[in-house]
Amino acid sequence: MDNDVFYRELPKVELHAHLNGSVSAQTIEKLISRKPHLNIEHSMTAIGKGQRRTLDECFEVFRVIHKLVDTEEDILMVATDVIKEFAADGVKYLELRSTPREERDTGLTKKTYIETVIKAIQKCKEEGADIDVRFLVAIDRRNGTEVALETVNLAEEFMLSSDGLVVGVDLSGDPTVGHGKDLLPALQKAKNSGLKLSLHLSEIPSQLDESDLLLSLPPDRIGHGTFLHPEVGGSQSLVNKVVQKKIPIELCLTSNVKGNTVPCYSKHHFKYWYELGHPTVICTDDKGVFCTDLSQEYQLAASTFGLSHEAVWKLSQQAIDCIFGPEIVKQQLQEKWNDLHPQLFK
C-alpha cells in the first residue's frame, strides 16, 4: 500500500483541535469572498511549508481569523467544514475545542456561540459523516478569573443539555499572558461537576510553578507539555507527577516547530514521552494555520522517529483510551479499529 494512502486510511483520533485554527484554505477563501472590505489575504491566516513564526506572530494570525469568522453563519460553516475535513482525513473520533467570544465580537452571546457549534456537529451527524464529534469549551487564559468561571458555568449547563456532546473544558490562549493560579478555582469547579479537563501546560519555558499548580488538579489530559522534562529546563518532579497519574499528553509536532517552541522535528518531545512508554496522542492543534492534517502529523512522527506501520497503528489505537467520550464510545471505536485492521495490513 502506498504510504500516503496508509496514513489517510489509518483510522485516527483527534483530541487537540482549536476550531478557528483548523479552518482550511478553501473555507478561508469563502470567508474572504464574503468580506472583501476587510482586505484580508490568505497569506495572513496560515503559516506555509518551511515558514516559522514567533508565538506573538502566531497569535496575531488568530486575531485575523477571528475578524473573518464573526457571524452565526460563519461559525456554522467553519465548524461544518472542519468536521467534514477531519472525516475525509480518516479521523473517526474528534474532540473540537473553541472559545466562546464576547458578544461585541460576534453579535452572538456565548451561549449561542456554543449552540452554533453543537448545531454543526448535529448537522454533520445527520448528513452521515463517519465521525463521532465532541466539544470542549475553551477558556482563554488572558481573560482572567471571572470569564473563566462564566465559561465553566456554561460548559456545565451544556454538559447536561447537549446529549453528551459537551464533555470538557480546555485551557488555552497566549501562554505568556496571565497565570494559572487565577484560573484554578474555575478549573476545580469544572472538574467537580464532572467535566473533563485538557490544559495547555508548559507550552513555553519557565512555567514550572504554574505547571506544578495545575498538575495538582490533576488535569485529565495535557496539551503540549513541551517544557516539562528536565532536558529542556523542566523538572524530574513534574515528569514524575505526570507519569504517576498517567496523564496523557497531546503532541502537535508541526505546531511546535512552526511556532518555534521546538527547534526541529527530530528534537520534538514526542521522543522523550514515547520512549518512556507514556500515553501520547498525536494531534494537529491548528491544522489550518499550520497547513497540516492528522495523517501528515502521523507520517511525520513515523518518518522522524523510525516507527513501523504496526507501531503507528498501535499509537492511533491507544489514543482511544484517552478520549473524554463515554466507555461505550471507546468500545465502538475499538471495534471499528479491529474491523479496519485487515484492510490496512493485507
Ligand SMILES: CC(C)=CCNc1ncnc2c1ncn2[C@@H]1O[C@H](COP(=O)(O)O)[C@@H](O)[C@H]1O
Ligand atoms: C501560537 C501557537 C504556536 C499556537 C499553537 N498553540 C496554542 N497555544 C495556546 N492557545 C492556542 C494555540 N492554538 C490555538 N489556541 C487558542 O485557540 C484560539 C483559536 O481557536 P478558537 O477561536 O478558540 O476556536 C486562539 O485564539 C487561542 O486562544
Ligand SMILES: [Zn+2]
Ligand atoms: Zn492548542
